[in-house]
Amino acid sequence: MAITSYDLPDARGHFGPYGGIFVAETLIPALTELKDTYAALRRDPQFIAEFEYELKHYVGRPSPVYHAKRLSDNLGGAQIYLKREDLNHTGAHKINNCIGQAMLARHMGKKRVIAETGAGQHGVASATVAARYGMECVVYMGSEDIKRQAANVYRMKLLGASVMPVESGSKTLKDALNEAMRDWVANVSTTFYIIGTVAGPHPYPVMVRDFQSVIGKECLTQMPELCGCQPDAVIACVGGGSNAMGIFYPYIPCENVRLIGVEAAGEGIATGRHAASLTAGRPGVLHGNRTYLLQDANGQITETHSISAGLDYPGVGPEHAWLKDSGRADYVTITDAEALEAFHTLCRLEGIIPALESSHAVAHAVRIAPSMAKDKILLVNLSGRGDKDIPTVAEKSGIPF
Amino acid sequence: MSKIQATFERLQAEGRRAALIPFIITGDPDPSLTVPLMHALVESGADIIELGVPFSDPMADGQTIQHASERALAKGVSLRLVLEMVANFRADDNETPVVLMGYANPIEAMGVDTFAAAAFDAGVDGVLVVDYPPEESASFARAMRDHALDPIFLLAPTSTEQRIALVAELASGYVYYVSLKGVTGSAELDVEAVTRRIPGIRALVGVPVGVGFGIRDAQTARAIARTADAVVVGSRIIEEIEQSPADEVLARVKRLVAELRRGIDEADKA
Numbered sequence: 004m005a006i007t008s009y010d011l012p013d014a015r016g017h018f019g020p021y022g023g024i025f026v027a028e029t030l031i032p033a034l035t036e037l038k039d040t041y042a043a044l045r046r047d048p049q050f051i052a053e054f055e056y057e058l059k060h061y062v063g064r065p066s067p068v069y070h071a072k073r074l075s076d077n078l079g080g081a082q083i084y085l086k087r088e089d090l091n092h093t094g095a096h097k098i099n100n101c102i103g104q105a106m107l108a109r110h111m112g113k114k115r116v117i118a119e120t121g122a123g124q125h126g127v128a129s130a131t132v133a134a135r136y137g138m139e140c141v142v143y144m145g146s147e148d149i150k151r152q153a154a155n156v157y158r159m160k161l162l163g164a165s166v167m168p169v170e171s172g173s174k175t176l177k178d179a180l181n182e183a184m185r186d187w188v189a190n191v192s193t194t195f196y197i198i199g200t201v202a203g204p205h206p207y208p209v210m211v212r213d214f215q216s217v218i219g220k221e222c223l224t225q226m227p228e229l230c231g232c233q234p235d236a237v238i239a240c241v242g243g244g245s246n247a248m249g250i251f252y253p254y255i256p257c258e259n260v261r262l263i264g265v266e267a268a269g270e271g272i273a274t275g276r277h278a279a280s281l282t283a284g285r286p287g288v289l290h291g292n293r294t295y296l297l298q299d300a301n302g303q304i305t306e307t308h309s310i311s312a313g314l315d316y317p318g319v320g321p322e323h324a325w326l327k328d329s330g331r332a333d334y335v336t337i338t339d340a341e342a343l344e345a346f347h348t349l350c351r352l353e354g355i356i357p358a359l360e361s362s363h364a365v366a367h368a369v370r371i372a373p374s375m376a377k378d379k380i381l382l383v384n385l386s387g388r389g390d391k392d393i394p395t396v397a398e399k400s401g402i403p404f
Numbered sequence: 405m406s407k408i409q410a411t412f413e414r415l416q417a418e419g420r421r422a423a424l425i426p427f428i429i430t431g432d433p434d435p436s437l438t439v440p441l442m443h444a445l446v447e448s449g450a451d452i453i454e455l456g457v458p459f460s461d462p463m464a465d466g467q468t469i470q471h472a473s474e475r476a477l478a479k480g481v482s483l484r485l486v487l488e489m490v491a492n493f494r495a496d497d498n499e500t501p502v503v504l505m506g507y508a509n510p511i512e513a514m515g516v517d518t519f520a521a522a523a524f525d526a527g528v529d530g531v532l533v534v535d536y537p538p539e540e541s542a543s544f545a546r547a548m549r550d551h552a553l554d555p556i557f558l559l560a561p562t563s564t565e566q567r568i569a570l571v572a573e574l575a576s577g578y579v580y581y582v583s584l585k586g587v588t589g590s591a592e593l594d595v596e597a598v599t600r601r602i603p604g605i606r607a608l609v610g611v612p613v614g615v616g617f618g619i620r621d622a623q624t625a626r627a628i629a630r631t632a633d634a635v636v637v638g639s640r641i642i643e644e645i646e647q648s649p650a651d652e653v654l655a656r657v658k659r660l661v662a663e664l665r666r667g668i669d670e671a672d673k674a
Binding site: 185188 | 461482508511512534557587
């Protein structure tokens with residue numbers, strides 16, 4: 004399907020049948036206030052100028068695009084370029100969105116911010132902007148993830164945030180999101196909820212996409228400068244899908260550029276232990292929006308698995324659901340083992356330690372590059388750095404730590 | 405006339421102020437106890453029963469209901485089983501209205517129309533879907549009405565007049581005013597704030613107004629009964645279930661509900 008003009012979502016946050024506002028009545032006025040504030044500020048030159056200033060001077064943007072030549076030569080096919088979001092302040096793309104939302108919070112007079120986190124990258128980014136803007140910050144994190152991501156928990160604490168362990172359900176990202184929502188309902192007049200991904204009730208999916216789309220906008224300029232043309236395909240990992248939406252969105256009108264989202268196949272789709280909502284899920288309603296969900300026959304959300312905490316989520320942003328159905332983007336999967344192998348490959352061939360999340364995107368490039376011509380170009384969003392994953396990798400790869 | 409409407413009209417005819425609506429999670433503490441619990445609720449003074457459909461991610465609920473839902477799910481309770489239990493309850497009680505309260509996803513997984521037909525067949529009277537605000541409820545409300553079910557909606561302290569009007573267009577049976585900003589089972593509610601708000605809401609919605617969230621004892625039930633058309637008690641009852649040994653659950657829940665009933669009845673005399 005050709006998408007020449009793309010203007011989703013509609014006024015009520017729908018991407019075709021997906022998205023929307025599915026929350027209890029208590030939260031509706033807060034979402035309306037947020038929607039109205041954002042609608043006014045997203046075109047406000049002063050707001051935009053300040054956002055760009057912060058991205059340049061605080062985050063360190065633009066992030067470079069890097070030709071992974073040794074990796075490409077080694078594979079003997081398409082040329083692989085990496086969008087280096089791992090070089091941002093705090094080490095991942097998450098900070099782009101947090102700056103934008105913290106600016107909104109400040110504009111709305113909210114002095115307390117809350118966030119959910121899986122891998123801890125969004126929690127760290129939220130704690131960082133809260134420190135930067137002088138706000139109180141509470142981060143909800145599943146107790147399982149706290150164990151897996153101890154370094155990030157420590158970073159959040161250093162930055163002055165309180166980390167609240169979540170013991171309910173599967174004790175991972177989805178439960179942290181439930182708990183953050185509960186906090187928000189109870190403290191809605193004083194608190195701004197910084198959602199870390201392109202999911203949740205409207206206007207979060209569109210707002211987070213807009214803040215993250217700086218990634219793709221930079222690539223639109225950088226790629227022709229670097230190699231004289233746009234890439235043949237853009238590849239990004241998809242948990243909730245914020246780094247993928249950020250790099251995909253500006254490329255949606257470029258019909259010759261394939262968009263490929265990479266979901267976590269965990270131990271393999273057939274084992275049921277995975278987090279591939281678009282590949283193996285069905286549409287449903289969770290966390291304020293309609294989207295593809297991993298659920299059982301009775302509509303209960305199932306527990307997910309991925310080696311990377313940031314992809315370990317049973318839903319996905321509603322715009323990805325729409326991009327899948329419309330055929331504009333393709334969604335594929337990479338297993339834990341493949342991601343781990345790509346992690347080591349990138350470390351050894353390019354001297355870059357990628358996040359395990361981003362390693363899924365790298366792994367797909369490694370999979371398809373050899374069968375492509377040498378003048379083809381793959382642009383991979385390297386969404387974060389892998390320092391936080393060193394204990395996990397050490398354990399899985401049998402390296403004494 | 406729906407059973408729910410009939411119940412409110414009967415109460416009014418009897419000169420009683422407010423209905424008592426207890427809430428339990430279906431299948432907690434054990435599926436075998438749900439139908440006996442429903443009868444026990446009626447025997448001890450319930451006018452309408454709200455039956456919670458357990459969901460894995462109950463975002464609007466506090467820990468008490470969340471844990472009860474986890475216990476029920478661990479025992480294999482599904483939406484189909486909930487409907488079976490309502491049908492079993494109906495074998496002995498064809499009067500007391502039953503309202504299902506839960507989240508959208510289990511209903512959408514079954515299919516909204518399939519669910520509406522099955523709920524009607526089982527003897528359900530009303531359905532409240534916590535995460536269906538009126539904006540997203542057009543097809544749900546239509547399916548409810550096509551099957552003679554009352555769609556019940558939430559209103560909150562934060563709801564504007566415009567939103568109350570939106571709910572009024574779709575709601576039948578009653579509306580459920582959530583008395584505090586927070587999740588179920590949170591801190592005590594502000595009786596005065598509720599009392600100030602209810603008459604205005606009732607005038608706008610044109611159906612009875614139930615109040616819930618934060619009602620934990622007979623005294624608060626009495627105070628709320630003076631202004632509301634129904635008093636909903638959930639987390640407090642579920643705590644009682646949680647704390648009771650299996651063989652005492654029915655007796656202890658009956659004692660608690662009877663106490664709440666007396667509180668409400670005292671409001672009639674005041």
